[in-house]
Amino acid sequence: MKIATLNVNSVRVRLPHVLRYLDSAKPDVLLLQELKCQTEQFPSEAIGDAGYNCAILGQKSYNGVAALSRHPIDEVVEGLPGDDEDTQSRWIEMVVGGVRYVSLYLPNGNPIDSEKFPYKLGWMDRMIARAKELLELEEDFVLGGDFNVCPTDDDVYDPLAFSNDALCQPESRAKWRELKYLGLTEAFDALHPDEVGAYTYWGYQGGAWRRGNGLRIDHFFLSPHVADRLVACEVDKDVRAEEKASDHTVLTCELRD
């Protein structure tokens, strides 16, 4: 079972990249974030022609998440529970073959002296609560996507430059660990415990990609039974190297069948 996640930064601009990836890598599941389009504008036909079913939660201009599957989708849950006032499309769940796959786009939270930072932390509390609920239900699940958290300074090309960034705040990192300490396995760290600089994002500014100035902010968290099946988790940098690429690349995770 091959699972992949990609923040596309506009699915309409990045459709060729997505189709090329599906055709070459043939993942069973692909989680997408930052669709930047409404649900009706999502290119379901092209992706359907490529052999994938889609669960989509779009939004005009910003955010938007989707989960694609080569196998039939048995159930879809749209949105992260816990705040009826929250209208941002950042969470979708898809059940395939008895496993719940979540595509999530955690709030960026910058700048930290604005209302955006407490929104990020509150959203993380709701994510932790939902994960706890799924564990209590003894569900098998995978949380994948753009977490907008660099877990440690080893995940940042220039920690000093990011010391005031929401992605690197002690509060953001503490909640990231709180999620993990529920009993989840962070796939990349579990298989590459001492690896430094396994970045998944390189911004568009200042030749960041060319210079290797990246951040590790895309992650997979696995529930206990799913973690028992973990065989691989890798960053696929080829997608970021393409023309007109997203600022993120693909993170993959392989589970024993």
Add this chain to the structure above:
DNA sequence: ATGGTTGTTCCACAA
């Protein structure tokens, strides 16, 4: 302190 890029939109805003 500022400027560097990209995407969506309607002009700044978000990242």
